[in-house]
Amino acid sequence: MDFRFEDIGPAEVKRRISAVEPLTESVRDLVDAVIRTEVDDTALDDARRQIDDIVARLRTEEKPGGFGVPFTRDLVGMPWGNAATGVRNAIAPPLRPVTHAGVSTAEVTLGAAYEGPGGHVHGGVLALLLDQLVGECASSGTSMPHFTGTLTVRYVRPTKLGQVSLRAEVTGTQDRKAFVSGEIHDSEGVTAEVEAIMIRPKEFAGRDEVMAAIAEATARD
Numbered sequence: 001m002d003f004r005f006e007d008i009g010p011a012e013v014k015r016r017i018s019a020v021e022p023l024t025e026s027v028r029d030l031v032d033a034v035i036r037t038e039v040d041d042t043a044l045d046d047a048r049r050q051i052d053d054i055v056a057r058l059r060t061e062e063k064p065g066g067f068g069v070p071f072t073r074d075l076v077g078m079p080w081g082n083a084a085t086g087v088r089n090a091i092a093p094p095l096r097p098v099t100h101a102g103v104s105t106a107e108v109t110l111g112a113a114y115e116g117p118g119g120h121v122h123g124g125v126l127a128l129l130l131d132q133l134v135g136e137c138a139s140s141g142t143s144m145p146h147f148t149g150t151l152t153v154r155y156v157r158p159t160k161l162g163q164v165s166l167r168a169e170v171t172g173t174q175d176r177k178a179f180v181s182g183e184i185h186d187s188e189g190v191t192a193e194v195e196a197i198m199i200r201p202k203e204f205a206g207r208d209e210v211m212a213a214i215a216e217a218t219a220r221d
């Protein structure tokens, strides 16, 4: 697992997010524009050349592999490459879950980049978002990371592209397992339901063990 510590405080976390997030948002807009544009072939080729120049500039300094999940010493995670939530990831819609009293919720707009059946959201995208939300719900409730053991999605009816709401709730726990139920709504009601078994890995017995596992991974880097 690519965990590590970074010795930074909340102000530096905020500065780094505000430096990169506008770029991520522009790239997300670019993805949408490439899908929907009707400009001619010359304009497409010109756009490609300009984008290739920007990519080459960004790659002059880059990390190997993925972004990983750095943690501050206060155990604030920075999963900025995450496929559902990452502030550096233009593929992420992005989902911004909020957890309160054991219930996680999120509102997100799914545009042209998330299409499966015409005009509707891809089922894999819905599963991705539900997976993230049930993970956050199980992990935030216990302040311990939980991984997905089993995720069962029932697609009730097609989900229209546009704004959707998600909700998840822990319905029970047993040793290292948390059972989580959730759903997605579009403007006309529930479109998908999820049942998940989330599991706290055995090496994470408590906060001290999480700190020790991250410290060990940091030392290995």
Ligand SMILES: CCCCCCCCCCCCCC(=O)SCCNC(=O)CCNC(=O)[C@H](O)C(C)(C)COP(=O)(O)OP(=O)(O)OC[C@H]1O[C@@H](n2cnc3c(N)ncnc32)[C@H](O)[C@@H]1OP(=O)(O)O
Binding pocket: 075, 077, 131, 132, 133, 134, 135, 136, 139, 140, 143, 144, 145, 146, 147, 148, 149, 150, 175, 176, 177, 197, 199, 200, 201, 202, 210
């Ligand atoms: C720092 C705090 C905040 C952090 C916030 C972070 C937010 C994170 C948000 C992330 C969101 C993104 C989320 C993601 O994308 S998570 C990424 C997708 N998931 C994975 O990659 C998980 C891969 N699998 C594993 O790592 C292991 O198999 C796990 C850890 C799951 C279990 O391996 P472990 O060695 O621990 O298991 P055990 O053999 O001791 O069994 C223990 C119990 O569990 C039961 N069982 C076992 N497997 C399954 C299964 N597949 N379904 C149902 N039940 C299962 C088993 O019967 C037993 O029950 P019982 O017999 O005792 O009753």
